[in-house]
Amino acid sequence: MSALTPAETRRYSRHIVLRGVGGEGQQRLKAARVLVIGAGGLGSPVIAYLAAAGVGTLGVVDHDTVSLSNLQRQVIHRTDAIGTAKAASAEAFVNGLNELVQFRAHPERLEAANAAQLMSGYDLVIDGTDNFATRLTTAKAAAAAGIPLVSGAVSMFDGQVTVFMPEGPQFRDLYPDTPDEADLPACEVVGVLGAVTGVIGTLMAMEAIKLITGTGTPLIGRLLLYDGRAARFTELDYGAA
Template identity: 65%
Template sequence: MPADPRLLSSEETRRYGRHLVLKGMGGAGQQALKRARVLVVGAGGLGSPVIAYLAGAGIGTLGIADHDTVSLSNLHRQVIHTGAGVGINKAQSAAAFAEALNPHVQLVPHEAAVTADNAEALLAQYDLVLDGTDNLATRRITAAAAAKLGLPLVSGAVSMFAGQVTVFAPGGPGFAALYPAAADDADLPSCEATGIIGPLTGVIGTLMAMEAVKLITGIGTPLVGRVLVYDGKDARFSEFAL
């Protein structure tokens, strides 16, 4: 009889040993991570630490959606990509990184933009979504599909020296509570126009990965209805309610 794919192999037991002895996580939490199907929308500045830490944590199936290609100006903050990968699709580049980090994770690269036409079918393949994209149009589409499917959505955003993270979940405030319909991409500063400090994306992206692990394992209190804000210049965290 073949081994139960939900159970941990001896190599996985060694790999995840620090999780297995962690009170509140243990074997049950690690098996929940292994069963999980998670989609990361955007393999850029925020997606890089998200993908790295979720792959390292042992997510069973990790989907990565990004239609863009790696460019030289990405590399100061998109740390899972390399100079040798310039010109390669980001989803493919990210999947190669994650595969090298943890071969026990099933990687599913989606080399296409998330649009109103494909979002629902794409998200329906997963249990949890993380959005690290840099434009409101894609964020709205992703959030609407997640809400329709009843999927929790971890959302992060960064600009210059500051960033924020929150969780939109069934029963909690929706995307419009944070980004009103009147808000437009033209009203928001772009990285190209205003710049962005590289490590900021690591701070916010890692917080997003932590929220995903909490949602999957049931550990702690997720940021549902709360927005955690980080000011990198003053090294301060603050929080407000939606």
């Protein structure tokens, strides 16, 4: 791991004095290579907090363009970015926040045919996509590559987050059956409260930072559920870590 520069020491001073992170943890963040799938409602806070935290290499996969309806929850995108690629908009945000982060834009859709290539060179994957098929494809590819995966999802007022490790419980342990698409309506149909994506996306960033720095207990084999209306967290165990 490379030493921190004086500028980095000043920028990340609150991490460096934090027990459980410190200089070594910050060096691990600097050396980390993280791939975020989706620059939408969940990906936005993930990208923002990992860039602010000093993750050395941050890749973003998203084939979509910014639209007006995105701005209610996808907080890294600006009104003047409407019509531009989300990956490019995310890059502009990261460059403006922390020029020390190496950003890699992947303006394409993640599919079974390209998932392994997209994940090559990264040591952590974060899935913020909004459909079951892509989440399953991402989980399969991450498991095959032996890469840890932080996964989250939101709907209406609720959300969830968990961590899949190569040697731990897998996506199919949590979801043994593929649900009918009618049972998983898109947010365009049922809606989603913007702040819920902030809650879950920030929790996903937190899990990523824990995995990178080695501090705390990640959500391996545990699904953390958030009920926004009741302001209540519950936990579901789906396998031994």
